[in-house]
Amino acid sequence: MSGPRETCDVAVIGGGPAGLAAALGARRAGAGKVLLLERDRTLGGILNQCVHDGFGLFLYKETISGPEYAERLTEDVLREPIRVATGTMVLDLSPDRVLRVNSREGYRLVEAGAVVLAMGCRERTREMIEIPGTRPAGIFTAGSAQNLVNLQNLRIGNEAVILGSGDIGLIMARRLVFEGVAVKGVFEILPWANGLERNIRQCLMDLRIPLELRSTVVEIRGRDRVESVVVAKVDESLAPVAGTESVIPCDTLLLSVGLIPENELAKKAGVVLSPLTGGAVVDETLMTSIPGIFSCGNVLHIHDVADWASFEGFAAGERAARFAAGERPAGPTIRVSAGPNVRYALPQLVTRGKPGVEWSFRVKRPVRDVAVEVKGLTSGKVYARRKFARLLPSELQKIKVRVAVEEDLEVGCP
Amino acid sequence: MSEHDAVDRLTCVLCPVGCELEVGTGPAGGVQVTGNQCDKGVPFAEEEVLRPKRNLATSVPIRGTASRMVSVRLSGPVPREMIFPILTEIAKLRPEAPVRRGQVLIADVLGTGVDVIATRTVLAKADS
Ligand SMILES: Cc1cc2nc3c(=O)[nH]c(=O)nc-3n(C[C@H](O)[C@H](O)[C@H](O)COP(=O)(O)OP(=O)(O)OC[C@H]3O[C@@H](n4cnc5c(N)ncnc54)[C@H](O)[C@@H]3O)c2cc1C
Numbered sequence: 001m002s003g004p005r006e007t008c009d010v011a012v013i014g015g016g017p018a019g020l021a022a023a024l025g026a027r028r029a030g031a032g033k034v035l036l037l038e039r040d041r042t043l044g045g046i047l048n049q050c051v052h053d054g055f056g057l058f059l060y061k062e063t064i065s066g067p068e069y070a071e072r073l074t075e076d077v078l079r080e081p082i083r084v085a086t087g088t089m090v091l092d093l094s095p096d097r098v099l100r101v102n103s104r105e106g107y108r109l110v111e112a113g114a115v116v117l118a119m120g121c122r123e124r125t126r127e128m129i130e131i132p133g134t135r136p137a138g139i140f141t142a143g144s145a146q147n148l149v150n151l152q153n154l155r156i157g158n159e160a161v162i163l164g165s166g167d168i169g170l171i172m173a174r175r176l177v178f179e180g181v182a183v184k185g186v187f188e189i190l191p192w193a194n195g196l197e198r199n200i201r202q203c204l205m206d207l208r209i210p211l212e213l214r215s216t217v218v219e220i221r222g223r224d225r226v227e228s229v230v231v232a233k234v235d236e237s238l239a240p241v242a243g244t245e246s247v248i249p250c251d252t253l254l255l256s257v258g259l260i261p262e263n264e265l266a267k268k269a270g271v272v273l274s275p276l277t278g279g280a281v282v283d284e285t286l287m288t289s290i291p292g293i294f295s296c297g298n299v300l301h302i303h304d305v306a307d308w309a310s311f312e313g314f315a316a317g318e319r320a321a322r323f324a325a326g327e328r329p330a331g332p333t334i335r336v337s338a339g340p341n342v343r344y345a346l347p348q349l350v351t352r353g354k355p356g357v358e359w360s361f362r363v364k365r366p367v368r369d370v371a372v373e374v375k376g377l378t379s380g381k382v383y384a385r386r387k388f389a390r391l392l393p394s395e396l397q398k399i400k401v402r403v404a405v406e407e408d409l410e411v412g413c414p
Numbered sequence: 415m416s417e418h419d420a421v422d423r424l425t426c427v428l429c430p431v432g433c434e435l436e437v438g439t440g441p442a443g444g445v446q447v448t449g450n451q452c453d454k455g456v457p458f459a460e461e462e463v464l465r466p467k468r469n470l471a472t473s474v475p476i477r478g479t480a481s482r483m484v485s486v487r488l489s490g491p492v493p494r495e496m497i498f499p500i501l502t503e504i505a506k507l508r509p510e511a512p513v514r515r516g517q518v519l520i521a522d523v524l525g526t527g528v529d530v531i532a533t534r535t536v537l538a539k540a541d542s
Contacts, residue, residue: 048534051471051472051473051485051486051487051533052471052487053469053471053487064533065471065485065487065533067485067515067533067534068515068516068533068534070534071515071534071535150473150483150485151473151482151483152482152483153473153475153482153483175472178470178472178501197424197425197427198427201424202468206466206468206494389431389432389433390432
């Protein structure tokens with residue numbers, strides 16, 4: 001590889017709440033040269049378009065809007081001697097931690113002592129592609145609609161239907177009503193809503209927007225612009241039930257059907273990904289399968305709360321700084337798998353004999369009054385047990401094991 | 415909004431226990447709350463059902479800079495029925511850059527005692 005070369009101790013890819021925190025974490029752990037690379041013109045990531053409030057409760061102990069959260073964290077970064085490169089896209093990453101970077105100044109190489117992946121996520125669109133019918137204008141992912149409305153002042157339509165009950169779709173339902181758009185309803189294929197209850201209440205019920213569970217959009221109609229959608233109930237296997245179809249006139253369809261970690265760079269470096277999270281397989285230091293490459297925030301697994309993405313960022317940045325300073329993994333690892341009703345548990349690997357590890361996990365189905373256990377797969381011993389009044393698939397939860405563990409583990413709701 | 419003569423269900427969000435509260439009509443036009451495991455659940459449900467308060471966030475076009483919009487919110491929650499009247503007030507705003515995060519754009523909007531504040535800093539010049 002040729003071109004100008006630059007070296008740094010820690011390179012952070014992505015300047016959202018996770019990447020900003022990672023840069024700060026690396027500094028606080030003593031890294032000398034920290035480089036923060038962001039492709040957008042501004043730092044803050046997705047938070048810049050999340051103008052609603054409800055951020056910062058854990059990091060700042062008050063609820064603020066996304067832009068305020070982003071700006072406060074950015075100010076902390078700018079107070080440190082961190083080299084911030086905005087308008088800079090990382091094009092490639094090699095397993096020996098050489099980044100190929102494109103910016104206004106041109107193309108260059110960056111050699112990093114350690115790398116933190118913090119590239120966030122993108123929105124799912126697969127469901128849209130599978131909906132039969134025409135391909136008229138007027139179909140948006142909820143996040144792109146949020147960007148057009150909140151940052152670009154565009155009116156995206158007059159009558160909207162929302163497919164999927166993820167939080168972004170719920171937030172956008174309210175936002176569109178505020179903008180004078182009639183929101184005809186939110187259709188969710190599962191028997192439960194995907195978004196937070198607070199958002200169901202404040203974004204739908206307050207505005208009398210119907211939420212239809214067990215139903216989906218089966219056809220999109222219209223030539224140049226969406227003219228209507230056909231919705232139908234689904235059965236247990238999520239297949240549409242014939243005879244339950246109804247036509248809803250609308251000119252706009254929003255998709256809020258999930259997020260996927262944006263791991264193109266991780267793949268190029270050969271990082272092992274988990275099919276359950278879509279993000280890297282990591283150990284308790286948030287290090288991926290490639291030594292010296294760490295991961296945090298939405299690129300690691302989808303977070304519903306930005307604060308947790310930042311906390312992960314602080315930890316990943318600190319570990320990256322220690323790696324750059326010469327610290328190496330303490331030894332062999334044990335494996336941690338997802339047990340009954342658990343979609344995934346993270347970290348998936350833990351250094352053998354390491355006490356005090358905390359897992360993030362999500363359940364597959366909503367449950368009430370359950371205990372979650374971390375169990376040894378060989379001995380059957382329960383290392384941690386935590387009771388929950390309720391668990392929802394939309395909420396990331398935590399469980400901690402205090403003692404040192406020497407065997408493979410499973411996190412599950414027995 | 416007084417459509418709540420029927421039973422309303424809500425999850426208390428004051429702590430992680432998340433009690434499922436049922437709110438029915440009580441004696442003398444009051445409400446009857448069940449399902450709460452502590453005392454805080456009752457005032458929580460009463461306020462949410464009888465006098466719900468909400469914050470409000472939107473963004474407005476800004477002049478004198480490359481950014482098109484500045485995001486705004488209320489400095490605190492207001493009675494829910496004030497949301498649309500306040501939106502109408504906000505729609506009249508045409509702030510000029512520079513605007514600082516936290517800057518009051520409308521003080522004591524419609525006499526509610528809360529302010530409309532900017533939630534990001536927009537500098538006057540072309541960059542950021
Ligand atoms: C639309 C939406 C609404 C949300 N609403 C809420 C809410 O109300 N409350 C809450 O607490 N949480 C909310 N969240 C969740 C929260 O915003 C996320 O958990 C958080 O933003 C994740 O932070 P991140 O840093 O991992 O990713 P992001 O914020 O997405 O940041 C990733 C950054 O990486 C940059 N990047 C990616 N690839 C490259 C590359 N190759 N080179 C350089 N830069 C790159 C991107 O430009 C971006 O700036 C919402 C999320 C979304 C998507």
